[in-house]
Amino acid sequence: MAAEALSVIKVRDMLLVTVPPDPDDETITALQDRVLEAMERHAPKGLILDITTVESLDSFFARTIAETTQMVALMGGLTVIAGMRPAVAITTTQLGLTLGSTLAALDVDMAMDLLANHD
Amino acid sequence: MSKNTEKREGKKAEKPQSKRGGGRATPSPAPQAEARESGPSQGPPLSALFDDIEEVVVYVSDPETYELLYFNDAFEQSWGNALGEQCYKVLQGRDAPCPFCSNPHIFGENLGRTYSWEFQNEITRRWYRCLDKALDWPGGRKVRFEMAIDITQLKEAEEVMRAQADEIIELSTPVIPIWRGVVVAPLIGSLDSRRAASLAEDLLTRVAETQSQVVLLDVTGLAAIDTQVAQHLIDTITAVRLLGARIVLTGMRPAIAQTLTHLGIDLSGVATRSSLAGGLQIAFQEVGMRIVDEKAEKGRRA
Amino acid sequence: MGVPQSGEMAIHCESDLIQARKLVRELTTDLGFGVTDVTRIITAASELVRNIYRFAGAGVMQWQVLEQDRRVGVELSFVDHGPGIADVEVAMQPGFTSGNGMGMGLPGIKRLMDEMELKTEVGKGTDVTVRKWLRG
Numbered sequence: 001m002a003a004e005a006l007s008v009i010k011v012r013d014m015l016l017v018t019v020p021p022d023p024d025d026e027t028i029t030a031l032q033d034r035v036l037e038a039m040e041r042h043a044p045k046g047l048i049l050d051i052t053t054v055e056s057l058d059s060f061f062a063r064t065i066a067e068t069t070q071m072v073a074l075m076g077g078l079t080v081i082a083g084m085r086p087a088v089a090i091t092t093t094q095l096g097l098t099l100g101s102t103l104a105a106l107d108v109d110m111a112m113d114l115l116a117n118h119d
Numbered sequence: 120m121s122k123n124t125e126k127r128e129g130k131k132a133e134k135p136q137s138k139r140g141g142g143r144a145t146p147s148p149a150p151q152a153e154a155r156e157s158g159p160s161q162g163p164p165l166s167a168l169f170d171d172i173e174e175v176v177v178y179v180s181d182p183e184t185y186e187l188l189y190f191n192d193a194f195e196q197s198w199g200n201a202l203g204e205q206c207y208k209v210l211q212g213r214d215a216p217c218p219f220c221s222n223p224h225i226f227g228e229n230l231g232r233t234y235s236w237e238f239q240n241e242i243t244r245r246w247y248r249c250l251d252k253a254l255d256w257p258g259g260r261k262v263r264f265e266m267a268i269d270i271t272q273l274k275e276a277e278e279v280m281r282a283q284a285d286e287i288i289e290l291s292t293p294v295i296p297i298w299r300g301v302v303v304a305p306l307i308g309s310l311d312s313r314r315a316a317s318l319a320e321d322l323l324t325r326v327a328e329t330q331s332q333v334v335l336l337d338v339t340g341l342a343a344i345d346t347q348v349a350q351h352l353i354d355t356i357t358a359v360r361l362l363g364a365r366i367v368l369t370g371m372r373p374a375i376a377q378t379l380t381h382l383g384i385d386l387s388g389v390a391t392r393s394s395l396a397g398g399l400q401i402a403f404q405e406v407g408m409r410i411v412d413e414k415a416e417k418g419r420r421a
Numbered sequence: 422m423g424v425p426q427s428g429e430m431a432i433h434c435e436s437d438l439i440q441a442r443k444l445v446r447e448l449t450t451d452l453g454f455g456v457t458d459v460t461r462i463i464t465a466a467s468e469l470v471r472n473i474y475r476f477a478g479a480g481v482m483q484w485q486v487l488e489q490d491r492r493v494g495v496e497l498s499f500v501d502h503g504p505g506i507a508d509v510e511v512a513m514q515p516g517f518t519s520g521n522g523m524g525m526g527l528p529g530i531k532r533l534m535d536e537m538e539l540k541t542e543v544g545k546g547t548d549v550t551v552r553k554w555l556r557g
Contacts, residue, residue, distance in 0.1 A: 083363075084361050084362055085327070086323030086326070086327050086358075087320075089361040089362050090323060090358050093354050093357045093358040103363075104360060104361055104362060104363035106326075106327070106332065106363040107330065107363075110330075110363060
């Protein structure tokens with residue numbers, strides 16, 4: 001999956017990014033840049049990272065998510081990851097990775113509720 | 120089984136006239152020639168009754184000297200021809216009478232009673248159900264008579280069943296949806312690494328399937344908790360959080376709470392309740408429901 | 422059944438990471454590992470491949486299907502001629518995941534796998550071998 005194929009969609013006052021199944025480091029880095037640009041342009045309430053199709057999450061990806069959450073917070077937004085697969089959650093935990101203050105939701109719908117109800 | 124039969128028949132064919140295998144009883148006053156006819160002082164001789172029965176081991180021994188006075192073919196096949204030797208030596212490979220000898224159950228005040236017991240023989244490694252009884256022997260003595268049925272297959276089947284039952288108890292933790300968005304998982308027994316791994320997998324899969332926001336993990340039935348079990352619990356809690364759900368630990372017994380604290384395990388940030396009901400209350404709040412006690416409400420209004 | 426029972430691939434740069442993950446996914450899925458174990462093995466491989474190109478520049482990943490006592494498993498080795506790990510004991514301490522340099526994340530990787538062996542010498546290189554067995 002090339003970095004160009006990434007899309008950051010603005011839905012109402014939120015940003016929605018669908019992360020591809022097996023993103024390379026370039027894509028992950030590009031994701032951060034694109035999200036921050038969109039944050040500046042739209043000043044949304046928060047960011048939803050849809051990782052429903054992501055098959056594995058290693059330390060680089062985890063660190064980038066945690067950092068992005070921090071940066072988005074500095075720009076006044078919350079970050080929610082949505083739809084992490086059970087196998088990925090177990091592996092991430094066992095590996096000892098943390099996602100910092102990133103919030104989590106079972107799917108994009110619930111992530112939207114979470115952001116909408118957050119003041 | 121069929122192999123045994125063949126072998127025995129072969130043996131018989133060689134020497135058809137002499138009934139081998141059955142040890143001849145030799146009560147002291149009787150000459151060797153009459154031994155064959157000896158047996159209980161009344162009724163048919165033991166050899167006529169039991170020599171050919173393959174499925175049942177039969178022997179007679181003297182309760183004073185422990186000498187073997189009679190045994191059948193089935194006995195000889197497993198323990199050899201040991202007429203006149205001590206039963207504890209032949210049957211158990213011991214130098215002294217067995218500590219579990221059942222003679223007290225059939226002699227003395229128990230004379231006349233039949234005693235039934237099960238045990239695993241050290242030499243054949245097989246299980247037997249034994250029936251013991253005192254018998255009158257020529258010369259006026261009372262002797263020990265035992266019939267033993269091989270129940271090894273039965274025991275093995277039992278063992279398999281018990282192991283399977285254990286496995287079911289040890290391996291699977293039911294994850295039960297009790298309300299839209301709420302599942303309950305009661306932990307029962309002990310939690311080793313293998314079971315903890317399958318628990319985490321089952322639990323997370325069910326949470327994702329049912330899109331449940333709250334998991335009530337009930338530890339009432341958890342046998343014990345140590346650092347490793349606690350670590351597994353914490354890992355499971357963390358992984359569930361990554362999915363976007365939360366775990367409430369319920370059934371926190373005093374012993375478990377004490378152990379957790381003594382082990383220095385930090386569960387702050389994890390909601391815990393001593394009862395499942397307390398957990399339910401949190402769960403319903405989380406999914407936007409409220410429990411109303413109608414009786415109490417009415418009472419207040421009245 | 423696209424992946425042979427054993428082989429090796431060179432690791433030079435970031436794009437090899439995606440190839441390595443793909444290969445490990447195919448290999449372990451074909452062997453019959455469940456989705457969680459597949460994810461564990463891919464993630465472990467991903468970390469170890471990344472260690473190679475970040476800290477050693479280049480190396481190889483070797484793989485082999487294991488059959489032993491009626492058990493089936495997979496063995497992955499990550500070999501490089503990089504700087505090596507100075508303090509193996511420290512590197513293997515649980516919690517040593519945030520460190521920078523060769524050997525980072527090893528305790529976590531060990532937890533994902535059934536077995537792990539580490540051979541390393543400062544200035545010579547590192548060889549990390551991990552194994553995972555199919556659960557009966």
